[in-house]
Amino acid sequence: MLRLKGLVKQYKTGDQALKGIDLDVPDGQVMALIGPSGAGKSTLIRCVNRLVEPTNGSVRLNDQELTTLRQGDLRTARRRMGMIFQEYALVERLTVMENVLSGRLGYTGFWRSYFRKFPQADIDEAFRLLERVGLDNMVDKRADELSGGQRQRVGICRALVQDPELLLVDEPTASLDPKTSRQIMRLICELCEERKLSAIINIHDVLLAQMFAQRIVGLQLGEIVYDGPPGGLTPDVLTQIYGEEDWESTIEQVEEEDDEALIDGGHKATSDDRQTAELSRDRTAGMT
Numbered sequence: 001m002l003r004l005k006g007l008v009k010q011y012k013t014g015d016q017a018l019k020g021i022d023l024d025v026p027d028g029q030v031m032a033l034i035g036p037s038g039a040g041k042s043t044l045i046r047c048v049n050r051l052v053e054p055t056n057g058s059v060r061l062n063d064q065e066l067t068t069l070r071q072g073d074l075r076t077a078r079r080r081m082g083m084i085f086q087e088y089a090l091v092e093r094l095t096v097m098e099n100v101l102s103g104r105l106g107y108t109g110f111w112r113s114y115f116r117k118f119p120q121a122d123i124d125e126a127f128r129l130l131e132r133v134g135l136d137n138m139v140d141k142r143a144d145e146l147s148g149g150q151r152q153r154v155g156i157c158r159a160l161v162q163d164p165e166l167l168l169v170d171e172p173t174a175s176l177d178p179k180t181s182r183q184i185m186r187l188i189c190e191l192c193e194e195r196k197l198s199a200i201i202n203i204h205d206v207l208l209a210q211m212f213a214q215r216i217v218g219l220q221l222g223e224i225v226y227d228g229p230p231g232g233l234t235p236d237v238l239t240q241i242y243g244e245e246d247w248e249s250t251i252e253q254v255e256e257e258d259d260e261a262l263i264d265g266g267h268k269a270t271s272d273d274r275q276t277a278e279l280s281r282d283r284t285a286g287m288t
Contacts, residue, residue: 001026002048002166002198007057009043009222017043019222020057025166025198030189032213032230033202036242039219041202045168048200049081050074061166079106082159084188086171088151092144096135096154099143100126103158122161129157133187149180153187160191167192167199173208181205185212206233 007021017040025031033041046052048059050066059066061080069077082103090099104122130136133153143151152172159167169188173181185201189212192199203209209216210230218226218233218241226237235248 003060005058008055010055017222027198028196030192030199030213031215032209033217034209035219040222041219045170045202049078079162080165082162082164082167084155084159084169084172086174088155090143095140097139099154100157100161103161126161129160148175152184167197169201
């Protein structure tokens with residue numbers, strides 16, 4: 001379990017990005033973090049693995065307090081937390097396989113990693129992951145030859161090859177088209193279920209959050225203003241998170257666009273896509 005207690009991030013300017021966040025994420029739960037720009041979503045994720053240093057509060061992953069770790073112990077602890085980035089964070093000149101194996105650098109000695117001499121077990125696991133995400137035929141391609149969706153899949157594999165206990169996912173669909181966004185979100189959730197992983201997904205797209213997450217937490221100005229199931233995102237709650245908007249009309253419009261997007265190039269939608277659309281309609285039915 002990830003447990004945040006009284007988490008505060010205050011910058012030198014005096015601005016508080018996080019104002020005493022209390023949050024538990026049980027093992028195996030996929031949680032979506034939503035809210036407007038500047039609400040503190042990315043800061044919260046980065047405080048967990050201390051890419052951003054918290055000002056106050058506790059971050060505990062299972063039996064370990066993370067905020068007090070020195071650099072050596074922190075590097076070890078970060079092995080337990082896989083990070084998936086909005087901008088992929090791949091090394092463009094390296095191959096798909098090399099980028100995936102970079103997720104094992106925390107386990108491999110300097111010289112072995114420098115000469116790319118990874119253990120066979122790591123290579124075998126990388127192949128298994130690439131096959132799982134449909135990139136097993138691209139292991140030798142350079143990262144700069146890939147599409148956005150393919151790059152994000154490589155980033156997912158790189159995070160999972162760490163064998164983490166927790167996934168931290170920062171805007172995984174921000175640069176992707178609607179169809180690819182659904183595919184990536186579905187893939188992340190399926191992999192979490194298969195591996196019994198918990199995940200925090202920072203995402204702007206409310207509909208995607210409702211379609212795929214088990215739980216939604218809404219942030220506004222560094223504070224939690226909603227914590228509950230996807231179906232609880234009523235127009236009133238969305239107004240509290242994002243401000244005034246005709247949410248009922250927006251929801252109806254998004255549903256129509258989502259159904260239309262299931263037809264791609266004249267081909268019929270897959271059964272998975274139909275189930276996703278039906279799930280979305282079920283979860284949003286109570287919002288109008």
